[in-house]
Amino acid sequence: MTAYYITHRTSEGDPGVMAVYSSKVNATIEKYGGTKIVRSSDIKIVEGDWDPDRMTVIAFPDMASLDRWYDSPEYAELKAMRHAVMTSNAIAVEGI
Numbered sequence: 001m002t003a004y005y006i007t008h009r010t011s012e013g014d015p016g017v018m019a020v021y022s023s024k025v026n027a028t029i030e031k032y033g034g035t036k037i038v039r040s041s042d043i044k045i046v047e048g049d050w051d052p053d054r055m056t057v058i059a060f061p062d063m064a065s066l067d068r069w070y071d072s073p074e075y076a077e078l079k080a081m082r083h084a085v086m087t088s089n090a091i092a093v094e095g096i
Contacts, residue, residue, distance in 0.1 A: 006093065008050070009087075
């Protein structure tokens with residue numbers, strides 16, 4: 001069953017560091033079968049108290065692939081880099 005990594009940025013972070021992150025992260029996602037299906041700052045809140053300034057949704061073939069990517073050595077350095085300069089929330093969910 002397809003698994004989705006859904007994250008929303010809650011702070012912009014350091015633009016220089018995030019440019020490096022952005023230039024490298026797609027290769028790690030693709031290696032584990034992931035595909036970005038949403039990456040946008042054009043967000044319309046229709047319910048609740050959300051306040052994201054950017055939303056990203058990445059589809060993986062299954063939860064095992066998502067977990068392998070998230071815990072991979074290829075992503076570890078990039079994840080640490082992102083965590084050092086910005087804040088976000090993320091969930092992983094299986095779906096149709």
